[in-house]
Amino acid sequence: SRQMLPRVFLSQPLQNGVSRYTCQLKRITLKFCKFRPNSLGAREFIENGDFLEFARANPQVACYLKPRRNRPPVLQAEFANGSVQLARIDSFPAEFVRRWFWLMRGRSGDDLLPLHENLRSFHPSVQGVWTPFTFGRSVGLGDLPDSRHRPMSPSATELIQQLHRLQSARMS
C-alpha cells in the first residue's frame, strides 16, 4: 500500500551524471555451489569467461567469487551509498546471470520503490509551459455566472426550493 511504500521521484545520489558519471556499484560477489544443479548457470557463466570479461570491462568494481557448499547461488552487489542488493539466481541460465551482473553495474543502490513517473527532468519544457496567455487571451474570458458552467448536482438553495415546491404541491 502507498502508506508503506510511498511513491518517489526518480533521483540519482548526489546528482550523479549531471556533470560526471560515477559507477555506483563498488563490489559484486557471486556465491555459488560447485556441485549442485541450481548453480549450473553460475558455473557456466564463470567457465565461459563472461565473469572475467565483466571484471576486465569494469575495473572500478571489485568482483569476488565465493564457492559455498550446499547453498543456492546468489549475486550480492554493494553500492556506494552502503546498500546491499541480493539477486537470487537459482537455476538461471548463464545468459541470465550475465544480464544480472550488467544490471547491477547500472544501478545506483537506491531502494526499488514505486515511482510517480518513469522520467524526471528539471527542464521538462522547451517551448514554455502552457499558460492561459500562450495563444493570446482566448481562454478564461467571459463573465460569471456563465450559463455553460452548470453544476451536475443541484445546489443547497435549489434543493430547498424543490422540497418547498413538492411540499406545497402535497398540501394543496
Next chain:
Amino acid sequence: MHLTCPLWVRRIPKIYRNNDPFYLRNLYLQFSFLFRGRSSRCFRLAEQRVIKAFQHMNAMRAVRKDRFKQLCDERIDAACAQHGIPGKMLVDGLGRMNIQLNRKMLQQLAIYEPYSFKSLTDLVKQYHSELGIVPPNAEPPAPVVTRGLLQSPIVPGNRKYYE
C-alpha cells in the same frame, strides 16, 4: 488422542517451519505499522485492516489506469478546445495519419510543448478539410503543405509507392 507411531512423528512440527503464532501475527503487523490507532499494534484488529488494504490495492490497479486515461482525455479535450476541435477528433485523426502518439504523450505535449500541440491540431484540421469535413467553431489552420501524403501516409508497407 491416540495416534500410531508414524502419525505422531508427522505431527511434530519441523524445526525450520515456525508454527509459533508470533510469526503469522508479525507478518500482518509488518503491513499495519503505519495504520492509525490500535490497528497498527493489535493483531486481531490489524488482520482485518490489512486484508481490506490488500483488497483495495488489488481493486485500485484497474481503477488507476482508468482514472489516468480519463485525466489524459480531459487534458487533451481542454487543449484541443482552445484550437477548435474535439479531443476525440485529434486522437482519431492522428491515428488515421499513422502518427503514433498515445494519450499520455499528447497530454504531455499539450502542457509542456503547446506550439507542437497546436501544429498537431493543424495537421488534423488539414487532414479533415482534405476529406471535406470541417470541424465546427474552428479557425482555418496555418497553411500545411501535405502533397497528398496525409491521405496516404508512408507506412512501412507502402513505402514502395514512393520510391
